[in-house]
Amino acid sequence: MKKIIKFRIILFFFFSIFFMWGVVTSQYKIFPYQLVKFLKDNTYDKVMNNPKFYPGVSRQSSRNFSKFYEKYPNYLKNKPFLSRYNKNVNIWSDRLYYNHKNDDKFTNFYVIKIQRHQKNKVKIFLPTETQIYRMLCSINDNSSYKDWEIVNFEVAIIGKSCVHTTVVKKKFNKGIFKLDPGGPVSSDPIFILNTFSETELKIY
Numbered sequence: 001m002k003k004i005i006k007f008r009i010i011l012f013f014f015f016s017i018f019f020m021w022g023v024v025t026s027q028y029k030i031f032p033y034q035l036v037k038f039l040k041d042n043t044y045d046k047v048m049n050n051p052k053f054y055p056g057v058s059r060q061s062s063r064n065f066s067k068f069y070e071k072y073p074n075y076l077k078n079k080p081f082l083s084r085y086n087k088n089v090n091i092w093s094d095r096l097y098y099n100h101k102n103d104d105k106f107t108n109f110y111v112i113k114i115q116r117h118q119k120n121k122v123k124i125f126l127p128t129e130t131q132i133y134r135m136l137c138s139i140n141d142n143s144s145y146k147d148w149e150i151v152n153f154e155v156a157i158i159g160k161s162c163v164h165t166t167v168v169k170k171k172f173n174k175g176i177f178k179l180d181p182g183g184p185v186s187s188d189p190i191f192i193l194n195t196f197s198e199t200e201l202k203i204y
Contacts, residue, residue: 082201084111087103093113101155103155108193109192111189117187118181118182124203126196127201128195129174132179133169135157137164140184157189161185161186164189
């Protein structure tokens with residue numbers, strides 16, 4: 001009985017090591033990540049995960065564009081960026097969600113487009129005093145907005161995991177600030193009142 005327990009402990013220990021090594025390998029792309037990827041790309045993907053779009057062209061054909069993916073690694077705009085807000089414009093950089101209610105309230109605003117599930121804070125430089133508006137989802141942790149003012153209208157930014165309805169605002173002076181992305185279910189939209197030119201605001 002003791003031998004069986006000891007064997008199970010040793011087995012669990014080794015499985016834990018292999019699991020953790022797999023997580024670290026995938027996260028930081030260290031050995032044997034490239035080897036495993038090469039084997040997967042040239043075995044499983046070619047046989048089981050290679051649908052044919054039409055004769056001579058399959059998903060593997062996209063490899064012909066690898067030089068572009070390598071040359072322009074930020075082609076999906078993963079980093080936050082500033083954009084002038086317009087009606088029905090996408091709120092996030094990686095989603096097609098937009099506002100359905102009271103859009104006319106934001107005719108003179110910028111939006112900082114971040115990822116829908118952004119985790120890192122957004123560091124910005126404001127060139128002048130202005131107001132920042134955030135849209136909140138009721139199932140997020142909204143404790144970081146306890147000193148923000150609730151405005152007298154709502155929005156309807158409808159997404160799969162969260163619907164943002166409540167709008168809060170806060171005045172900011174000129175300077176550098178770190179904005180909480182919101183969450184944990186979804187990040188919160190960042191709207192900034194247009195009191196400066198688009199090129200003056202900096203996002204780090």
